[in-house]
Amino acid sequence: MKKGLLIIISGPSGVGKGTVRNYFMNDASLKLAYSISMTTRSPRAGEQDGVDYIFTTKEKFEEAIQHGELLEWAEFVGNYYGTPMSQVEKLRNEGKNVLLEIEVQGATQVKEKCPDALTIFIIPPSMEELENRIRGRRSEPEEVVQQRLAKAGKEMKMVNNYKYIVCNDDPKLAAELISSIIRRHMETDNK
Numbered sequence: 001m002k003k004g005l006l007i008i009i010s011g012p013s014g015v016g017k018g019t020v021r022n023y024f025m026n027d028a029s030l031k032l033a034y035s036i037s038m039t040t041r042s043p044r045a046g047e048q049d050g051v052d053y054i055f056t057t058k059e060k061f062e063e064a065i066q067h068g069e070l071l072e073w074a075e076f077v078g079n080y081y082g083t084p085m086s087q088v089e090k091l092r093n094e095g096k097n098v099l100l101e102i103e104v105q106g107a108t109q110v111k112e113k114c115p116d117a118l119t120i121f122i123i124p125p126s127m128e129e130l131e132n133r134i135r136g137r138r139s140e141p142e143e144v145v146q147q148r149l150a151k152a153g154k155e156m157k158m159v160n161n162y163k164y165i166v167c168n169d170d171p172k173l174a175a176e177l178i179s180s181i182i183r184r185h186m187e188t189d190n191k
């Protein structure tokens with residue numbers, strides 16, 4: 001069986017990664033599996049443990065780092081985020097295209113370990129629109145919004161580390177572009 005792709009989607013907090021993903025994730029022809037990250041941040045309203053994230057404590061996260069259980073990890077605005085290794089290889093060996101939705105430091109680590117990873121960076125139509133989206137979500141207090149916006153400016157400078165750049169103005173169009181990129185790589189990679 002052909003091994004599945006490893007797909008990295010990055011982009012500043014609030015750019016709409018999750019929103020865009022929802023438009024293409026259930027397209028069976030893309031054979032996607034979403035990698036559920038571990039995090040020490042608290043769940044937002046509506047987020048479910050084991051679905052959106054594996055919510056955990058700082059101590060347990062640090063144990064996972066020490067035991068080499070994470071493919072990559074990073075600290076982002078005061079919390080840890082990381083990709084559990086166990087599922088990624090298993091799913092790829094089953095032919096699934098595994099999607100990591102991670103920030104830029106983690107993406108750099110994955111690229112070092114898996115240079116053939118397909119990398120996509122989502123940008124906002126403008127930084128003003130990004131701010132509107134983060135604020136519009138009403139999920140973080142002002143202090144955290146400010147930290148995320150400051151981080152976003154730095155993350156945008158990493159855009160050249162990615163093979164593809166997709167602007168999320170219309171989320172459906174962004175999803176169609178990403179689907180086309182994945183489809184193209186399904187035809188050409190791992191031949």
Ligand SMILES: Nc1ncnc2c1ncn2[C@@H]1O[C@H](COP(=O)(O)OP(=O)(O)OP(=O)(O)O)[C@@H](O)[C@H]1O
Nearest residue numbers: 013014015016017018019133136137168169170171
């Ligand atoms: N194209 C768009 N136009 C207008 N609003 C959008 C668009 N895409 C996403 N949004 C809105 O922007 C907000 C942030 O989107 P979302 O939570 O998907 O971002 P994210 O990149 O996954 O964020 P994070 O990395 O912080 O989890 C949401 O309220 C969402 O509805």
Ligand SMILES: Nc1nc2c(ncn2[C@@H]2O[C@H](COP(=O)(O)O)[C@@H](O)[C@H]2O)c(=O)[nH]1
Nearest residue numbers: 013037073074076081082083101102103106
């Ligand atoms: N390096 C990693 N970054 C991750 C992972 N899971 C999510 N993220 C990114 O963190 C920020 C903040 O996420 P939020 O849900 O608190 O808004 C965002 O850019 C995510 O894409 C991960 O496993 N590793």
